[in-house]
Amino acid sequence: MKKNILLIVFILGFGLANAQNIQTVNVSFTQTLFPKKTLPGNIKNYNVTLTTPYLKDDSSFRRIAEEKYQKDLKNFPNVLKEAEKNFYDNAITEHNRKVEEAKERYKLESEQFNKMSTLERLALIDKKPVLQIPERPVYVAPQPPRVESINVGDVIIYNPETLAKSYIKLNGFGDGADGIQIKIDFKGFEYVEPVATLVNVENYNPQTKEKFYTKQTQFVTKYRHPTMLQVSVEGKNLSSGIFQGTSEFQIKTTSSKPTRLYIERQEIETIMSNINNYLNDQYGYVTVNRYAVLYTVKNRKGEYDDIEKARDFAISGYKNYTLHQEDAVKDIANAIAIWEKTMTEVNYDDSKARIDEKVGTALLKNLIFATIMTNEFGKANKYLSDFKSLRLSYDDKQFADSYEKIAADLKSRFEGK
Numbered sequence: 001m002k003k004n005i006l007l008i009v010f011i012l013g014f015g016l017a018n019a020q021n022i023q024t025v026n027v028s029f030t031q032t033l034f035p036k037k038t039l040p041g042n043i044k045n046y047n048v049t050l051t052t053p054y055l056k057d058d059s060s061f062r063r064i065a066e067e068k069y070q071k072d073l074k075n076f077p078n079v080l081k082e083a084e085k086n087f088y089d090n091a092i093t094e095h096n097r098k099v100e101e102a103k104e105r106y107k108l109e110s111e112q113f114n115k116m117s118t119l120e121r122l123a124l125i126d127k128k129p130v131l132q133i134p135e136r137p138v139y140v141a142p143q144p145p146r147v148e149s150i151n152v153g154d155v156i157i158y159n160p161e162t163l164a165k166s167y168i169k170l171n172g173f174g175d176g177a178d179g180i181q182i183k184i185d186f187k188g189f190e191y192v193e194p195v196a197t198l199v200n201v202e203n204y205n206p207q208t209k210e211k212f213y214t215k216q217t218q219f220v221t222k223y224r225h226p227t228m229l230q231v232s233v234e235g236k237n238l239s240s241g242i243f244q245g246t247s248e249f250q251i252k253t254t255s256s257k258p259t260r261l262y263i264e265r266q267e268i269e270t271i272m273s274n275i276n277n278y279l280n281d282q283y284g285y286v287t288v289n290r291y292a293v294l295y296t297v298k299n300r301k302g303e304y305d306d307i308e309k310a311r312d313f314a315i316s317g318y319k320n321y322t323l324h325q326e327d328a329v330k331d332i333a334n335a336i337a338i339w340e341k342t343m344t345e346v347n348y349d350d351s352k353a354r355i356d357e358k359v360g361t362a363l364l365k366n367l368i369f370a371t372i373m374t375n376e377f378g379k380a381n382k383y384l385s386d387f388k389s390l391r392l393s394y395d396d397k398q399f400a401d402s403y404e405k406i407a408a409d410l411k412s413r414f415e416g417k
Contacts, residue, residue, distance in 0.1 A: 021297065021298035022295055022296075022297060022358060022359070022362050023295075023296050023297065023298055024293050024294065024295055024296070025293075025294040025296065025311065025315060026291060026292070026293055026294075027291075027292045027294065027314075027315055027318040027319060028289065028290070028291050028292075029289075029290055029292070029318050029319065029321040029322045030287050030288065030289055030290065030321075030322045031287070031288055031290050031321065031322075031373070032172075032285050032286070032287050033285065033286045033287075033288060033410070033413055034285070034413040034414055034416070035172075035280075035281075035282060035283045035284055035285060035413065035416075036281060036282050036283075036412065036413055036416060037238065037282050037283055037416065038416055039180065039233060039283060040233070040234075043173075043179045043180060043233055044173060044174055044176070044178075044179055045173055045174045045175060045176030045177070045178055045179030045180070046170045046173045046174075046175070046176070046179050046180040046181075046182060047175070047176065047177045047179065047180070047181055047182065048164040048165075048168045048182045048183075048184065049164075049181070049182070049183045049184070050160040050161070050163055050164040050183075050184045050185075050186075051160060051183075051184070051185045051186065052158055052160060052163070052186040052268075053186060053187075053188050053189075054156045054157060054158045054186075055155065055156070055157045055158075056157070056158070056159050056160065057157060057159060058157060065147050065148045066147060068148065069145055069146065069147045069148070072145035073144075073145050076142075076144060076145055079142055080141060080142065083141065083142050084139065084141075087137070087139045091137045091139075092136075092137065095134060095136055095137055098134045099133055099134060102131065102132055102133055102134065103131065106129055106130070106131040106132075109129035110129045113128060113129055154261070155261075156261060156264060156265060156268075158268070163268075163272065164184070166272075167269075167272035167273060167275070167276050168182065168184075168272070168275065168276050168279065169276065169280075170182075170279055170280060170283065170284045171280055171284040171285050171286050171287065172284055172285030173283075173284065179233070180231060180232075180233055180283065181230075181231070181232045181233070182229075182230070182231055182279065183228070183229070183230040183231075183232075184227065184228070184229055184243075184272075184275060185227065185228040185230075186225060186227050186268070186271075187225075187226040187227065187228065188225070188226070189223065189224075189225045189260075189264045189267065190223060190224050190225070190226075190249075191221075191222075191223045191260050191263070191264070192221065192222040192223065192249075193221075194219040194220060194221040194254075194257050194258060195219065195220050195221075196217055196218070196219055196257070197217070197218055197219075197220060198215050198216070198217060198218075199215070199216055199217075199218050200213045200214070200215065200216075201213065201214050201215075201216045216255065217255070218253055218254070218255060219253070219254050219255070219256065219257050219258065220251060220252075220253050221251070221252045221253075221254070221258055221263060222249045222250070222251055222252075223249065223250055223252070223263055223264075223267065224246065224247065224248060224249045224250060225246055225264070225267045225268065225271060226242055226246050226247050227242065227243045227246040227271050227275075228240075228241070228242060228243070229241070229242075229243040229275060229278075231279070231282075231283070238283075239282075243271065243274070243275060243278075244274075244278070245274070246271055250267070290318075290321075290373070292314070292318045292369060292373075293365070293369075294311055294314050294315065294318075294366060295362035295363065295365055295366055296308060296311040296362075297359055297362075303354065304354075306338055306341070306342050307338075307339075307342060307359075307363070309338060310334075310335040310338035310339050310342070310366075311335070313331045313332070313334040313335035313338070314331070314332055314335035314366065314370065316328075316331045317329065317330075317331030317332035317335065318332070318373075321373070329374050332370050332373060332374050333374060335366070335370060336367060336370050336371060336374070336376075336379075339363050339366055339367050339370075340367070342355060342363060343355065343360065343363055343364070343367070346359070346360035346363075347360075348360055348390065357390070357391075360390075361387070361390055361392075361396070364383055364386060364387045364390075365387070365399065367379070367383045368380055368383045368384055368387060368403055369403065371383060372403060372406060372407050372410060375410070375414050377407055377410070377411040377414070380403075380407050381407065384400060384403065384404055384407070387400055388400050
């Protein structure tokens with residue numbers, strides 16, 4: 001029995017000693033994408049013309065305020081005369097009336113007081129009638145007119161040039177009127193007043209560990225903002241029509257009643273951002289972040305020198321990819337060549353093989369990413385196909401799906417450049 005236990009320990013120890021230790025190295029870099037629709041080489045600039053149904057600025061409000069101020073200023077002498085006349089006709093007249101009333105009241109009270117006996121007058125000495133004349137009013141002249149402050153919170157104001165420059169930036173192109181002509185035309189905001197509905201909202205009580213439901217009011221708002229987009233070069237339309245999604249009603253659900261102005265402003269900014277993304281995807285040279293995950297094997301006693309050398313080439317390539325792409329591609333190509341040679345000895349069924357299933361799967365990931373980044377799309381598709389034929393984990397399947405899409409997108413851009 002003791003011998004059997006020792007034999008099992010020996011076998012397990014041998015297996016662990018031969019298990020390949022897969023390690024990863026992460027390298028981040030940027031990649032400039034080719035546009036989906038390449039333009040003639042002489043096109044270097046772009047120009048945006050934007051039209052909206054909104055006020056360009058608050059000048060109209062200021063003009064109205066200024067006109068009112070000038071009118072009030074011209075009429076101010078009349079206002080002064082009228083105020084002074086009203087003061088004497090009303091305030092002073094009323095004051096004089098009250099003075100007469102006070103005198104009459106004092107006279108009557110004094111006569112009654114004097115008719116009393118000496119003892120009665122002495123007893124009421126503290127209540128002896130006193131003549132109380134009301135204070136004479138003071139004339140306060142009206143304040144001179146001034147320009148009224150402007151409240152533009154209830155209107156939407158957009159300067160077309162500012163709006164265009166804030167949102168539309170075509171990567172790889174300068175600002176000029178001699179290149180791509182981009183026209184954006186907001187046709188007008190359509191809005192359906194929010195409809196309130198009662199809904200059941202699921203809640204959770206952590207103490208009882210039970211779900212419960214409460215009634216909550218929700219507001220459903222429908223709106224749309226049809227927007228025309230036209231892109232042309234040298235008088236030829238590249239695209240023209242209602243921009244995608246803006247002709248359909250959008251639905252917004254909120255717990256409190258939204259305001260039309262808030263939603264309208266949000267929709268303008270969203271449409272401008274979407275148009276900018278679309279233009280750059282179609283015609284611009286967009287820079288994206290890439291993250292290379294390099295798979296290598298812990299090199300015991302030099303048995304994986306080749307994989308280690310390929311790793312070093314790949315690290316150098318990806319690190320230089322952003323600024324020195326031509327040299328970077330050469331380094332990555334050297335790594336690809338080594339990985340391809342190493343893969344000729346892969347044995348997916350032998351766990352003791354130097355390049356077993358674990359190492360082979362890891363190297364295929366390296367090859368898929370590297371061949372995509374060097375525009376070797378034929379090889380990339382082959383390695384993706386080989387990879388998908390293996391026994392894959394959920395993460396590996398996600399990897400394959402993701403890079404199939406990336407490869408297809410970059411291939412179409414590369415071939416259309």
